[in-house]
Amino acid sequence: xxxxxxxxxxxxxxxxxxxxxxxxxxxxxxxxxxxxxxxxxxxxxxxxxxxxxxxxxxxxxxxxxxxxxxxxxxxxxxxxxxxxxxxxxxxxxxxxxxxxxxxxxxxxxxxxxxxxxxxxxxxxxxxxxxxxxxxxxxxxxxxxxxxxxxxxxxxxxxxxxxxxxxxxxxxxxxxxxxxxxxxxxxxxxxxxxxxxxxxxxxxxxxxxxxxxxxxxxxxxxxxxxxxxxxxxxxxxxxxxxxxxxxxxxxxxxxxxxxxxxxxxxxxxxxxxxxxxxxxxxxxxxxxxxxxxxxxxxxxxxxxxxxxxxxxxxxxxxxxxxxxxxxxxxxxxxxxxxxxxxxxxxxxxxxxxxxxxxxxxxxxxxxxxxxxxxxxxxxxxxxxxxxxxxxxxxxxxxxxxxxxxxxxxxxxxxxxxxxxxxxx
Amino acid sequence: xxxxxxxxxxxxxxxxxxxxxxxxxxxxxxxxxxxxxxxxxxxxxxxxxxxxxxxxxxxxxxxxxxxxxxxxxxxxxxxxxxxxxxxxxxxxxxxxxxxxxxxxxxxxxxxxxxxxxxxxxxxxxxxxxxxxxxxxxxxxxxxxxxxxxxxxxxxxxxxxxxxxxxxxxxxxxxxxxxxxxxxxxxxxxxxxxxxxxxxxxxxxxxxxxxxxxxxxxxxxxxxxxxxxxxxxxxxxxxxxxxxxxxxxxxxxxxxxxxxxxxxxxxxxxxxxxxxxxxxxxxxxxxxxxxxxxxxxxxxxxxxxxxxxxxxxxxxxxxxxxxxxxxxxxxxxxxxxxxxxxxxxxxxxxxxxxxxxxxxxxxxxxxxxxxxxxxxxxxxxxxxxxxxxxxxxxxxxxxxxxxxxxxxxxxxxxxxxxxxxxxx
Numbered sequence: 001x002x003x004x005x006x007x008x009x010x011x012x013x014x015x016x017x018x019x020x021x022x023x024x025x026x027x028x029x030x031x032x033x034x035x036x037x038x039x040x041x042x043x044x045x046x047x048x049x050x051x052x053x054x055x056x057x058x059x060x061x062x063x064x065x066x067x068x069x070x071x072x073x074x075x076x077x078x079x080x081x082x083x084x085x086x087x088x089x090x091x092x093x094x095x096x097x098x099x100x101x102x103x104x105x106x107x108x109x110x111x112x113x114x115x116x117x118x119x120x121x122x123x124x125x126x127x128x129x130x131x132x133x134x135x136x137x138x139x140x141x142x143x144x145x146x147x148x149x150x151x152x153x154x155x156x157x158x159x160x161x162x163x164x165x166x167x168x169x170x171x172x173x174x175x176x177x178x179x180x181x182x183x184x185x186x187x188x189x190x191x192x193x194x195x196x197x198x199x200x201x202x203x204x205x206x207x208x209x210x211x212x213x214x215x216x217x218x219x220x221x222x223x224x225x226x227x228x229x230x231x232x233x234x235x236x237x238x239x240x241x242x243x244x245x246x247x248x249x250x251x252x253x254x255x256x257x258x259x260x261x262x263x264x265x266x267x268x269x270x271x272x273x274x275x276x277x278x279x280x281x282x283x284x285x286x287x288x289x290x291x292x293x294x295x296x297x298x299x300x301x302x303x304x305x306x307x308x309x310x311x312x313x314x315x316x317x318x319x320x321x322x323x324x325x326x327x328x329x330x331x332x333x334x335x336x337x338x339x340x341x342x343x344x345x346x347x348x349x350x351x352x353x354x355x356x357x358x359x360x361x362x363x364x365x366x367x368x369x370x371x372x373x374x375x376x377x378x379x380x381x382x383x384x385x386x387x388x389x390x391x392x393x394x395x396x397x398x399x400x401x402x403x404x405x406x407x408x409x410x411x412x413x414x415x416x417x418x419x420x421x422x423x
Numbered sequence: 424x425x426x427x428x429x430x431x432x433x434x435x436x437x438x439x440x441x442x443x444x445x446x447x448x449x450x451x452x453x454x455x456x457x458x459x460x461x462x463x464x465x466x467x468x469x470x471x472x473x474x475x476x477x478x479x480x481x482x483x484x485x486x487x488x489x490x491x492x493x494x495x496x497x498x499x500x501x502x503x504x505x506x507x508x509x510x511x512x513x514x515x516x517x518x519x520x521x522x523x524x525x526x527x528x529x530x531x532x533x534x535x536x537x538x539x540x541x542x543x544x545x546x547x548x549x550x551x552x553x554x555x556x557x558x559x560x561x562x563x564x565x566x567x568x569x570x571x572x573x574x575x576x577x578x579x580x581x582x583x584x585x586x587x588x589x590x591x592x593x594x595x596x597x598x599x600x601x602x603x604x605x606x607x608x609x610x611x612x613x614x615x616x617x618x619x620x621x622x623x624x625x626x627x628x629x630x631x632x633x634x635x636x637x638x639x640x641x642x643x644x645x646x647x648x649x650x651x652x653x654x655x656x657x658x659x660x661x662x663x664x665x666x667x668x669x670x671x672x673x674x675x676x677x678x679x680x681x682x683x684x685x686x687x688x689x690x691x692x693x694x695x696x697x698x699x700x701x702x703x704x705x706x707x708x709x710x711x712x713x714x715x716x717x718x719x720x721x722x723x724x725x726x727x728x729x730x731x732x733x734x735x736x737x738x739x740x741x742x743x744x745x746x747x748x749x750x751x752x753x754x755x756x757x758x759x760x761x762x763x764x765x766x767x768x769x770x771x772x773x774x775x776x777x778x779x780x781x782x783x784x785x786x787x788x789x790x791x792x793x794x795x796x797x798x799x800x801x802x803x804x805x806x807x808x809x810x811x812x813x814x815x816x817x818x819x820x821x822x823x824x825x826x827x828x829x830x831x832x833x834x835x836x837x838x839x840x841x842x843x844x845x846x
Contacts, residue, residue: 016479023480050499056439057446057503058510065509068517069502072495076473079492080480086488087481094491099567120567144522144543 001033002168003125007040007135007158011175012232013077014044022173022232023084026130030090035125037165039135039158040081042073063108067137067148071097074134074154082132092130095120097137098146101164102157104138110150111138113157113219116164133161152213159216163223170225172212173232178239179204179211181258181408186396189409193257195240200257200351203385207349208262217241255354256361256406261399263346263392265295266320267378269312270327272337280311282334283327290326292319296347296380296387308337312378314389317343345377346395349387350402362386368405374398424456425591426548430463430558430581434598435655436500437467445596445655446507449553453513458548460588462558462581463504465496486531490560490571494520497557497577505555515553518543520560521569524587525580527561533573534561536580536642539587556584575636582639586646593648595635596655601662602627602634604681604831609819612832616680618663623680623774626808630772631685640664678777679784679829684822686769686815688718689743690801692735693750695760703734705757706750713749715742719770719803719810731760735801737812740766768800769818772810773825785809791828797821 006026013019022040029036050069054061061069078094085092101117124131135154138147149156155172162170179201180190196204198221205214211229220227220241230238273279280299287294295314315323320341327339348369355361365386369376374397378389390398403409429449436442445463452459473492477484484492501517508515524540547554558577561570572579578595585593602624603613619627621644628637634652643650643664653661696702703722710717718737738746743764750762771792778784788809792799797820801812813821826832 016476019480053439053499053503054506057442058506060510061506062509065502065505065515065517068505068519069499072498072502075495075498076476076492079488079495080476082488082491083477083481083484086485087483092488094488096491096569146519 003035003037003165004029004169004171005037005039005158005162005165005167006171006173007154008038008173008232009154009175010041010044010046010077012173013040013081016080019043019077019080019084023081023088025173025232026081026085027088027090030130037121037125037131037133037161037167038081039133039154039161040074040077041135041154042070043077043080046073046076064145067108067146070148071134071137071146074136078132078134082130085130085132090130091128092132093124094132094134095124096134097157098139100131100133100161102133102138102160103141104147104149106140106142106145106147108145108147111140111147113138113149113160114141116160118161118164121161121165133157152216155213155216156219159219159223159225159227162225163219167225169228170220171228171230173230174211175231175233176211177231177234177236178229179209179241179258182399182403183209183261186261186399187259187403187409190403191408191410193239194237195242195245196257197353198241198243199384200353201241203349203351203382204258204260207260207351207385207387208264208347209258209260212241254352255358256350256352256408258351258408259399259403259406260349260351261346261395262349263395264316265314265345265347266317266341266343267312267314267345267389268320268323268327269310269340269342270336271310271340272306272308273311274335275307275309279334282330283311283336286326286330286334287313287315287323290322292323292326296378296389298378298380314345314347314378344392345389346392346398347387347389348395348398348402349385350406351385353384355386356383364405365402368402369398371405372397372401374401426458426460426588427452427592427594428460428462428581428585428588428590429594429596430577431461431596431655432577432598433464433467433469433500435596436463436504439503442466442500442503442507446504446511448596448655449504449508450511450513453553457591460544460548460554460556460584460590461504462556462577462584463497463500464558464577465493466500466503469496469499487568490531490569493571494557494560494569497559501555501557505553508553508555513553514551515555516547517555517557518547519557520580521562523554523556523584525556525561525583526564527570527572529563529565529568529570531568531570534563534570536561536572536583537564539583541584541587544584544588556580575639578636578639579642582642582646582648582650585648586642590648592651593643594651594653596653597634598654598656599634600654600657600659601652602632602664602681605822605826606632606684609684609822610682610826610832613826614831614833616662616677617660618665618668619680620776621664621666622807623776624664626772626774626805627681627683630683630774630808630810631687631770632681632683635664677775678781679773679775679831681774681831682822682826682829683772683774684769684818685772686818687740688737688768688770689740689764689766690735690737690768690812691743691746691750692733692763692765693759694733694763695729695731696734697758698730698732702757705753706734706759709749709753709757710736710738710746713745715746715749719801719812721801721803737768737770737801767815768812769815769821770810770812771818771821771825772808773829774808776807778809779806787828788825791825792821794828795820795824797824
């Protein structure tokens with residue numbers, strides 16, 4: 001029996017009852033002979049409440065102080081969780097990100113982990129303790145300031161600790177039963193995936209699947225740490241994410257892992273761009289300088305008569321204003337006719353390593369969309385993913401049609417079990 | 424213009440409005456040319472809410488984790504305060520107790536400061552920042568664990584930082600206008616004291632005055648740091664506590680500084696103790712081993728006929744149960760007849776260095792009580808204090824009578840100005 005890292009999200013520790021329930025589960029793992037390290041998020045809505053407070057005192061809270069504020073949330077949940085475990089008769093110690101040796105760069109509010117030195121955690125474990133670690137936070141290498149890792153940061157903390165401690169597995173406890181072949185709120189017949197490769201999980205994560213964030217999976221892949229995503233409300237096996245299926249459970253890799261969708265993006269089309277070298281570079285340099293992240297990029301064929309072309313790209317709706325402003329400012333120097341902004345789009349992605357060796361997948365995908373009467377506006381592909389942009393209104397229908405066409409539907413409409421509040 | 428340490432209590436930063444008001448006051452001090460270090464407590468009832476949560480998950484929260492939990496409160500208030508100051512266009516950085524170099528022993532929940540190494544604070548000040556420091560917390564020297572300083576700990580943090588930084592003054596902002604000659608809720612004509620010596624303040628603090636705690640004043644006296652207690656709700660001068668009146672404001676030391684009272688204590692009488700050497704020692708060793716703090720001790724004259732005597736002492740009501748249990752357990756080995764427990768007592772203390780050279784003070788004190796029809800049950804004196812125990816019901820009347828008898832009443836009944844909520 002080796003070392004296990006468990007991560008519990010805010011909905012699992014939303015109140016005193018939740019904390020006591022999670023404490024029991026942790027003690028079970030300890031009783032089964034594991035060394036246990038637990039990463040915990042802030043309770044329920046604590047982080048949102050702290051953000052509210054910050055906005056009341058300052059319209060633009062500063063990075064360093066904002067991180068100091070937000071990290072109070074995990075400090076509360078981790079201390080309470082340690083108390084609850086002690087109350088069950090087991091030894092537990094809680095550690096801040098800094099105490100746990102989570103060393104980051106100095107980019108406040110979205111710091112990156114650059115090293116993990118879990119000496120204190122190791123000592124606590126060797127002394128028989130369960131170690132509770134604050135998720136989402138670290139300490140900057142140069143200035144020794146408190147930092148936060150950004151959205152989904154607690155998952156990354158868990159995987160990073162698992163890597164540094166050479167854990168057997170990193171268990172991510174959440175309020176759903178695992179990773180599904182599609183969003184169960186949209187596709188009633190979505191199936192829980194028993195095992196999925198890191199590569200496919202990375203593509204799902206970057207295509208709109210919310211269960212695991214991209215950077216967390218990326219970290220786990222780099223250090224080859226198996227992730228087990230499962231519900232904190234049930235005792236069921238969840239989804240294993242790893243390089244290959246575990247030896248004792250022979251699982252064949254599916255051709256298609258799942259269908260992801262995303263309606264959080266908008267599309268900007270730069271109309272009438274002179275079709276000459278350097279134009280695209282000028283546009284995307286402008287976007288990058290404005291610190292806007294973009295997703296898909298498509299350039300239409302130039303109309304020979306005019307020598308002008310259109311370039312479209314997608315980006316988070318929240319960054320739309322910033323991108324438009326930046327481009328308008330450079331309109332003269334870049335040289336384009338106009339900008340079109342469209343936030344009524346949706347993206348559907350089909351993910352699966354099997355498509356590399358199954359040439360019919362792309363055709364089947366487009367046929368399924370066509371049969372469902374869904375019009376395709378943009379197409380973008382990677383080796384193991386096909387994504388299309390459609391009208392936002394068509395997304396749910398499109399996801400269901402594709403899910404059925406690729407034989408992903410479960411036999412029973414009852415297969416999907418929600419354990420928690422569904423948050 | 425030198426360095427000023429300002430401390431703001433929880434009622435001064437109870438909500439976003441309070442934080443913005445305090446931020447303005449801090450910026451004023453900075454604009455006046457001071458280097459400013461601010462020590463802040465947790466917002467309003469935050470600490471009580473955290474204690475509630477802890478009790479929900481564990482009936483006996485453990486020391487280390489309890490400290491980790493409670494310190495989240497100051498982390499929130501200090502980060503918000505720094506944001507509010509930045510929003511006013513001034514640079515501010517917040518620091519945890521650990522970051523500020525507040526080194527303590529390892530006694531969780533009531534740690535003692537053993538060193539202050541404010542290197543990061545000094546750097547922040549030199550770079551033009553206002554430094555905001557979490558009150559009430561430190562880090563243990565041996566284990567590097569987060570500790571808390573116990574009740575009133577933020578005042579001690581402020582004084583300790585003032586000493587380590589060689590500050591001109593430590594300003595303690597609260598919701599009253601300063602230290603009064605008696606509790607203004609009991610004595611309407613109580614006067615604000617302009618200046619009081621460390622010695623008299625120490626006696627007032629240990630006699631029931633709640634404005635400053637004993638250990639904070641003790642620390643200030645040891646390092647000779649003047650304390651200025653004042654309201655965060657008004658711009659008025661408060662009470663200066665120091666070795667001697669400040670040069671520019673000639674204040675004569677009053678014969679009597681004030682009248683304090685305390686109804687939080689109980690009295691235990693050990694009845695029928697053999698009047699022989701070692702008996703008192705056995706009783707108070709038993710009490711000490713139970714970690715109960717006692718206050719006054721009085722032994723009545725032995726009745727020669729029986730060879731038995733009674734020993735009475737006072738202690739916090741909250742520790743009464745513990746003391747009784749400890750004594751009952753040792754009844755056989757100590758050898759006494761019975762215990763009497765009385766929690767309906769009050770203590771009135773008259774404090775003033777002038778009584779050393781004014782022999783009539785004691786007599787006048789007892790006469791005042793007698794004229795008010797107050798019966799005295801126990802008497803205890805120090806060089807600059809006389810304390811008596813009476814019935815709890817008599818305390819308020821006794822305090823008013825003594826206050827008047829020593830000429831402490833202000834000329835106007837309107838002299839007492841409450842700025843805040845009166846908490």
